[in-house]
Amino acid sequence: MTRVVLLGASPGPDTSPTGLRLAALPGNPTVAERLRSQLTSLDPRLATIESGDVAAALRALADVAESATENLFIIPENSVVHDELIYQITKAKRGALALVAKEPRPEVTEEEEQDDNGPEDHVPIDEAEPEIGPNRLEGLPVRSRVGKSRVVSVGTAHHAVTRPNAILLGPLHVSARNAPILAETCRELAAMASSFGEDDDLVQLIVFGLVRKGVSVGIRGRRDLFYRRVTTQEEVNEAGAEMAGMDEDRARLNNAVKGADGFFTTYFVSTYSRFIARWAARRGLTPNQVTLISITLGVAAAACFATGDRPWMVLGGLLIYFAFVFDCVDGQVARYARKFGVLGAWLDATFDRFKEYVVFAGLAIGWVVSGNGDDIWILALAAIGLQSVRHLLDFSFGVANRRKPPSPLPTLPLDAPDDRQLRQALTRRKVERSQGLRGLLKMWTKAGKFRTVHWARKMIVFPIGERFAAIAITAALFDARITFITLVIWGSVAAAYTLTGRLMRSLV
Template sequence: MTRVVLLGAPPGPISPPPLGGQPALPAAITLKSLPGAPTAYDRLLAQAAALDPEPTTIARPGDAAAYRRPYGRVVESPDIAGDLRALADAVEGAEDNLLILPADSLIHDELIYQITKAKRGALALVAREQREEGDEQDENAQETELVPIEEAEPEIGQTVVEGLPMRTRIGRSRIVSVGTAYHAVTRPNAVLLGPLHLHQRHLQTLAEVARELADMAHLFGPEDDVTELLTLGLVRRGVSVGRRGRRDLFFRRIRSQAEADEAQAEMAGYNEDRARLNNAVKGADGFFTTFFVSTYSRFIARWAARRGLTPNQVTLISIALGLLSAGAFSTGTRWGAVAGALLIYFAFVFDCVDGQLARYARKFGVLGAWLDATFDRFKEYAVFVGLAVGATVSGQFGDGEGVWTLALVAIALQSVKHLLDFSFGAANRRKAPIPLPTLDLTVADDRPLREALEERRASRNTGVRGLLKLWTNAGKFRPVHWARKMIVFPIGERFAAIAITAAFFNPRVTFLTLIVWGGVAATYTLTGRLLRSLA
């Protein structure tokens, strides 16, 4: 379960008044375009209840009555210091993950899911500053951009993005520094939108920084947001807070009925189901899977979901197709080889569909994960046996003894490769990450943090770590990225190699391809594992 806390008191305005005049409570804003015309708060509370049967709302005493519902609980707080202390009380000793959402959020269900399912220990939703094309900056702005970040001065950001102050510095994958009305940040480039998700291992740290920040509340401005302050505290305590954007999903904070009407019209232009379907496809798939399977397999997954099929049923279809492929190969005929190639291709397609269906329909289970992992190898090795039997039956290679030897070598090579992958993955999970630098919350700017990060970065650019980082950065170039994906010989490439070589050549060529490519993959993988172990 994920514990959910809704923040009922939005920050004070740093920007012009909301569209439509005076701000209104989310409990008084109606979402007219939705069935039943619920209030913005009721919709968000229902979304929160899907994760936490008793979500907590922190609200001002004068607003608490408007937030009370038959389910969930409301905690009254007089000010931002009270908000922070109430949040600390709510999470201290908790054993669940935590999701914090501003009560004025209008957000897609899929975006909530994507935030809460992230593997990072902490994740915040951010928006980068958008510059209009063709806009000309003034001379001072141009000079500022020319100043290297090492020489840039920390600042209290006054730029406003979506009604919130831009006081956050983000890197490629995580938040580097956060500012407030008191804390200055070096060259801020993003705004924290409000949603923040944390793994339960960070909740004690969150409670500690919340209490410390509560004691400093007199230093903050009315525009400072609770999640902004919490993220500041986490980053300065050395917690790696990841960042993600909205991408093809919708999020907006609404402060008035007019803003809500405008946001609903904008939200209607988003296709949440398409985004959910796209998110069902793993981003780390190999070249063959990405370009020759996932382009259409996701639609099969959606079709299956709408007809009530389960991922386990699709897995069984994949297994059946794999066994039929092995049977076709075992005939030793050319047409049998062609049929086997087609069958193994579609066995792999349905192997992808079962995972995509699980992610699209949110149907996960231990049995399904075990079936998928175990029977991938079973199908593959059954096909190896079918190819060897077919070579023996055809008499093309005498008694077939040489082909059987190649088949056994291919099976042994794949088994060793999978063993190495599994053992390294298990060991790597136990390896402690290099700690991030910390900085006391009372320090008014982030220069010491920036300098410590530069030293950390410099230390990682030498020796084995430097070599690994260089190779990682090379992945920014698409040809290198896909070459690295292919060289490790993932299952998609293996099944493609089997299908093509068996259909156009013979089992000996198939096994030699598997052994040579598999050997290169094993060498590359083992080298990388050794280097990472030494880094």
């Protein structure tokens, strides 16, 4: 469950367009009516906060945060947004997440590139002076500095920020563990409300406080989904027409595919499995039913391998490939149709191993049936044992890593006039984290920006897609001995690589 907080009219000249209607959408709803209908599935008892009085609004939000036992989703009432974007933000696992839009970078002329005293942006960020940004974007003051993954600093009309480059669009998700910090921050901000300007947005002020309290506020853009705040009927008409012209279902389908899959899964399965998932979801198939299809195909592949005959081995290779395809489809159906359950997660994890091991048994039986001797069982047991140990290590490290507290970020008093001290503290933190084992890990992480290195790192860990591909190809083209030797050698390299990396991460 998520606690939803609707923010009314923001301070300044803008007013909440509760009576403006989205004529381009079915039913001609008002902006407020549509947003409320979108949010009632998350929280039927929406909390609404009028934000005309900043101090009162902040105190009201503090009261909501203090009593909340679930995650909080804060959004302005004058928002026109896709359902899928709300879903993606509220399902984020970050401690806090804000929707942002970056200011377009100004084009630099050839003369400016050659001029040592050119644009201010040529000054290194560490040497730039904090400023109160005069620019506006989509009606909001550009007073936030964002990096690659989080909000670095936020300013106000009286609090300077180093080289602002973005706006906070409105939606803000805060996890339950950060709710007490949110409540405390809002009360402190309310006490200093006279320090803010008339055009300071309420969401901007909240994030301003959270960042200075050391909360890591992650960022995401709109990507292929729509969000806009509206204040006039003309803006509402433009927003409705633009949103209606965007394919929200395609974005939802793309989001059903994991973004961190391996090379084989990304290029040889997910390119089309998502369309199978949509077809299955629209016909009422559940993720568990798709899982059963995958299991059936895996058992059928094992039976083909058990014959030891070349035509059946080729067929087994095809069946194990499609068993993996449907193994991907079941998760994509769950994410696309939003049908999640403990049973489904357990079935998926358990029978992934079952399919692998029953195929190992089928390959070994086929080798023996073909008259090649029973020493193949040594390789089969080695492959099973190695994979079992790897899964045990993966599970135990994941549990231990979840217990590890996040690395704290620097803090800054709310009344500090600029973020200079915060930037200096972040620079010191960056230097400290670039030394020793941590520096080595960071350098290896940065190397991932090169696609060759990125995919090499994905493949070396021998994920399930690569394992099933190795089984299908080697069994169809060669024999069971080659399959097991491939699994043992590649699996051993993967085990050594992952174990080394996890030991290093455990020591930093």
